[in-house]
Amino acid sequence: MYLDTVSYELLINLVLLLHLDSKYFFFDTAFVLKKYLPNDWKEDIIRFKTFTDGITNTLIGCYCEIDPKEIVLVRVYGDKTDLYIDRTAEVRNFKLMNSNGYAPKLFATFENGMVYGYVHGEVLNIHTCRDVSVYPLVASMLAKMHKLHYEENFQKVPIVWNKCERFIELIPDTYSDPDKQQRFNKNFPNGKNVFQNELTQIKRQLENIINPIVFCHNDLLLANVIYCGNTVSFIDYEYAGYNYQAFDIANHFIEFAGVTEFDCSLYPSKEFQLEWIRIYLKEFVEDSILLDEELILKLYSDVCKFMPVSHLFWTLWSLVQSHHSYIEFDYIKYAAVRYHEYRKSLKCICST
Structure with missing residues (x-):
């Protein structure tokens, strides 16, 4: 299931939820993160971790405090990377890899990012x-x-x-x-x-x-x-x-x-x-x-x-x-x- 268009109010909720600097977001993009999380993940036990290895995008791990092994990744695209990266092709690549068992599940896309499963290791x-x-x-x-x-x-x-x-x-x-x-x-x-x-x-x-x-x-x-x-x-x-x-x-x-x-x-x-x-x-x-x-x-x-x-x-x-x-x-x-x-x-x- 993919979410491509959302409201300004949802953008505000996302920024507040992730506690991220707003420079990574745009006024017409966001997604309802909770919609793609397990039902027993309550807001007060959801935790976030920012991964720092990447030098193109911002990557945030979202997990439940009571089960930290179950992680959902939120990737926010680097500023202006849409100028040289075909995001439609990236989703196609993700689906191709996943359908052959080589990639995790892609849960959602939004205008400047995506939500997908975590690969342990x-x-x-x-x-x-x-x-x-x-x-x-x-x-x-x-x-x-x-x-x-x-x-x-x-x-x-x-x-x-x-x-x-x-x-x-x-x-x-x-x-x-x-x-x-x-x-x-x-x-x-x-x-x-x-x-x-x-x-x-x-x-x-x-x-x-x-x-x-x-x-x-x-x-x-x-x-x-x-x-x-x-x-x-x-x-x-x-x-x-x-x-x-x-x-x-x-x-x-x-x-x-x-x-x-x-x-x-x-x-x-x-x-x-x-x-x-x-x-x-x-x-x-x-x-x-x-x-x-x-x-x-x-x-x-x-x-x-x-x-x-x-x-x-x-x-x-x-x-x-x-x-x-x-x-x-x-x-x-x-x-x-x-x-x-x-x-x-x-x-x-x-x-x-």
Whole structure:
């Protein structure tokens, strides 16, 4: 059941109930949270927890004091993220993942957010992502996701190029904050116009690559992988959609370096990547006879080629976020780090 249109009075009730800063809300959006909670959840025993790992949206866990294991998540979209995230597609992604048993139930949507079930477990970190009991589960789960499909006639077009184009359009010509503008000028002395040229060049080099176009997560950072026992789950599907298989894998490997403190020395080794890809392909390739060393090395080569694309993608994203987001995160610094890695990794396109 979905709630798309609500009144101003309900907005006021929601703000009071969640005790959130009103800057995260708009005057025409809200939802009746209580409508989607169990009947025995009374207002005086409902508790809230704000999760702080995300750097795009605000995430609030809503739970009952007498049973804290039963949690409903409320995600409030980051300011202006509708400019580059297709929220209709996100709901479609959520439903596709849920219908295949890979995502929790989506209870409700509202204009600037959604309400859905909680996935219990621990998020991966820079240590557990390498654990021999964990990373094979991630590889297999991503292969399963990559075998999902939208409706039969849906066109399989990689979204990465259009997303990058949109990010470039949204990077401001001048930041309203003088300090941000000064730091942007220092880290990107050639200005925003250089990005279009670089995107054009890298697209020309890769758009004819023979790599499967599959249903990708496109944002498989460690905090979006939940580990529990002998299973893993992926969360947050706002960037999901058809894309190059190698991009999704490359993006995940880069995330081994972390986000808040990005450390490129933590990139997985070639040996690790080959073993990860071997496990992935065992699940992805339906005919095991086709799985040979040549196929593994080909996908590894493609993954290396898409490393710079991932760096450029998140460089552009971070520069847009720096202009709009209220979340306390140094987006300019992160953009500079990822752009530096992008320049370094360009040689991968020709060397593998």
